[in-house]
Amino acid sequence: MDTREFDLYSILAVTHRLPSGALQFRTILAHITRRELAAMPGAGVSALTVGAECRAWLLKQHPQLREIPFPPDFDGDEAAMDAWADEQAARLGVDRLPVSPLPEGTELRTSLGDLLDVIARARDGLDDVAVIDPGAPDFGLATPDQDHPQEDR
Template identity: 30%
Template sequence: MAETRVFHLGDILSITTERFVSPNGIGALYEILNWMTGDNLFTHQIPRASKECAPALLEQHPDLAQVTVPEDFGSEDAVLAWLNQQVRRFGETRPVAQLHPDDHTRIDPITEIRMIRPDMPIIGVEVPPSEQTGDGNG
């Protein structure tokens, strides 16, 4: 059986519905997508990774395919009220398995931003080894 990690329903629905409803903020979206892809994604890579992960999440949890998110909540409180209804219906958390390596395309973040915005100037910064944290974030 594949290794899994447990994630909040709102994190999963943020990917499967393409509407951000995670109660734990954007960091939770990075966590689930980094877990599923085995990558350390940059902000501009989130939409692509979400598209890669959504089918796997719905395969793991087919009952979530029926969830639709209202077009306009009007307020953050309305989002949380809607999410609480979904939690009562589907449960607060779900186990999530990683993607098969063939289901995620690893693209260097600088290469990918150049693919997305070839007109945008990019300034590289080299961090001396003595100042690197070892976590991939400089």
């Protein structure tokens, strides 16, 4: 798989957790991880298992994305989400960016054990009951660096 252009909205869904459709989110992750779309797990599991690596890879390819602030809570307002994404496109001067896949041989966390490790790390262990948000792209289990893209330079 070669470099492919993606709309900025899809990219911001990965880098800034901009709410997006599950298919849109899984499509860009599948490209980055060199997987067939049908082999990608659901959006929430994908966000937890490969989301951090894909986010870091996108920020490495396009450091200018670090200048974009974390999006506000849109409270489900899709028009506001689109308007915010359009503002960021105007800020960057582009509405599409080339995205190359992760380098061959990049190891990704994909097993059930890996998923449990991600959850344990996000929740400081597995001894407590975690309340998840099935509507959030990462089930509401994001790690702090995912909440503030500008801070992990």
